[in-house]
Amino acid sequence: MRASIIGVGLIGGSIGLAARERLGAEVTGWDPSPAAVETACARGALDRGAGSLEAAVADAQVVFVAAPVGALAETVERVLRAIPPDCVVTDVGSTKRSVVAAVADPRFVGGHPLAGAETAGVEHARADLFQDAVWYLTPTETTTGTLFERLHRLLRELGAKPTAIDAATHDHMLAAVSHLPHVVANVLVAQAARALEDESEQLPATGPSFRDATRVAGANSAIWTDIYLANRDALIERIDDATRRLGEFRALLSAADADGVTAWNDAAREDRRRLLEAQLAGGTVHELRASVPNEPGVVARLALELGRAGVNITDMALYPAPNQAEGVVALWIAGDEPAERALALIAEQGFPVARA
Amino acid sequence: MRASIIGVGLIGGSIGLAARERLGAEVTGWDPSPAAVETACARGALDRGAGSLEAAVADAQVVFVAAPVGALAETVERVLRAIPPDCVVTDVGSTKRSVVAAVADPRFVGGHPLAGAETAGVEHARADLFQDAVWYLTPTETTTGTLFERLHRLLRELGAKPTAIDAATHDHMLAAVSHLPHVVANVLVAQAARALEDESEQLPATGPSFRDATRVAGANSAIWTDIYLANRDALIERIDDATRRLGEFRALLSAADADGVTAWNDAAREDRRRLLEAQLAGGTVHELRASVPNEPGVVARLALELGRAGVNITDMALYPAPNQAEGVVALWIAGDEPAERALALIAEQGFPVARA
Structure with a gap:
């Protein structure tokens, strides 16, 4: 060959x-x-x-x-x-x-x-x-x-x-799961950087959830300008869809519709779970959260312990406390049995742990 | 007391x-x-x-x-x-x-x-x-x-x-860095879950950047419905601002304005860097990316090694390869000197590493 x-x-x-x-x-x-x-x-x-x-x-x-x-x-x-x-x-x-x-x-x-x-x-x-x-x-x-x-x-x-x-299906799918999320991350950082300009010179304090949400902001322009432009009609469709959904939520807020807001939020929780599960043969994804001292060694030992026990960590996030000395580690584990095993193992290490 | x-x-x-x-x-x-x-x-x-x-x-x-x-x-x-x-x-x-x-x-x-x-x-x-x-x-x-x-x-x-x-400043700030990002995560999962319904029964495949961007989707309604409603005018302002920014980017796309798209994307990169730095006394935040076998032990050893050397990891993300056996670990390190030290330490471990 x-x-x-x-x-x-x-x-x-x-x-x-x-x-x-x-x-x-x-x-x-x-x-x-x-x-x-x-x-x-x-x-x-x-x-x-x-x-x-x-x-x-x-x-x-x-x-x-x-x-x-x-x-x-x-x-x-x-x-x-x-x-x-x-x-x-x-x-x-x-x-x-x-x-x-x-x-x-x-x-x-x-x-x-x-x-x-x-x-x-x-x-x-x-x-x-x-x-x-x-x-x-x-x-x-x-x-x-x-x-x-x-x-x-x-x-x-x-x-x-x-x-x-089909090339068109491909491009529509990538617009939804990759290109739009990149655009939205850029929008989030831009608005946050400017949100307080009227009231203060200071940039706002941001937390771990903001960092997660904007991690891809400003991805390499040498690659992404081409991608955005090559897929621009599909991406415009996604932007219009996202704009419409923002508008729907805005209407719930305007009407102070608590039940509507709750239903909207619960639906998103369910959508995320289904999307995560679609990636995996391992069954339902469980989200566990453990409180740990934020020393590198602790997360390391946890990961090693779970790895040794054959528990596959699908996704992982660290939320350090502001003092950087304590924190919460979130673990997404696929499968009911592995999640149970992970809960037991983490508790055995002496860390408070619960399903999210 | x-x-x-x-x-x-x-x-x-x-x-x-x-x-x-x-x-x-x-x-x-x-x-x-x-x-x-x-x-x-x-x-x-x-x-x-x-x-x-x-x-x-x-x-x-x-x-x-x-x-x-x-x-x-x-x-x-x-x-x-x-x-x-x-x-x-x-x-x-x-x-x-x-x-x-x-x-x-x-x-x-x-x-x-x-x-x-x-x-x-x-x-x-x-x-x-x-x-x-x-x-x-x-x-x-x-x-x-x-x-x-x-x-x-x-x-x-x-x-x-x-x-x-001031209570009003507080609520406007939180709307920008916390409440809007939660809303946007919900919108992202909702549109992705439905994007392909016209073309296929299947849910789209999602990657690590989608998981990062939507990690807070569907956060506990018992807490969040109250937050959204209590801050609804400030949040509506942020939604309108985000909608306007989406519209501006949409216009760049419609016009196929490559220079405009690049400038918009580069500005977002700069905004994120400034927001991260504002959190820290440690100076410029450097983003490093290392290719590693995706065994729990490897990331653990890296974290331990950096911790021992006094390098503070500001933020961290794992991007496992689809086979879950290899992956990239992204590390955000505050300060020029610590970042240099981290680069050297990771390279010494034999892993390809570079600034992002």
């Missing part, structure tokens, strides 16, 4: 590592940055770097294009002009409609692995980045069946779960 | 523990739940429970009312009718205007400690819950000076940082 990778950052580099280790593939790569190619070779993500995009793909059987969303269509077209007829080309961009609409070639299949958005750079590449990760593929009516099948099989061998999806 | 506590949950119980341990106070308490009073006595948060609210406060020098926001004004009035003339009464509610407007008595000072919102129940009470915590006080022009001074001094002795603030 001869694979080519155009763009060797975190995703491209991880594909290279996995293809070499798991498929025994011969991997050639190219990147606008010669330093990235050098690092990728040194890390074993590439067998060799090529002098040009065209040289990198000249005799490939599969090409992965890991370029920024804004440059995808043009880069994929360049690749298509340079490859042999029996070669499949895919990309890893976070939005799919624009590239799928721009590239009509039957050898191209759009793709998007749900992995690795939190870091950048080939230094963070890992051969198992895609293990059990959903990897969306967006074939069209004109996609060559044998090439799609080859790509699908390759992704399985890389450890991923290839999942065919 | 004779102190009374009306409502012995997390906050009331912690006040009792701290008043007994740090002030040597004699603490009497009452709660609508006899079981809570019993637990509070067993935990040492009260010297004794009283048979009624009136009996609990009859010879008090200071009374803390820790009742739900919706019951505050009525409970405070009952207390004021039962106390001696030279007794100061305060509360711990999350919104301040309604109770301050309803209670004109010069012996009452509104209060709100920024502590302990993450758990409930006297089982989680701690004598040091308020150590170094901001404790807002909302005196008015009619507040008796000597009583305010007594309360202020008591709070200092409990370990807190009493901070006088």
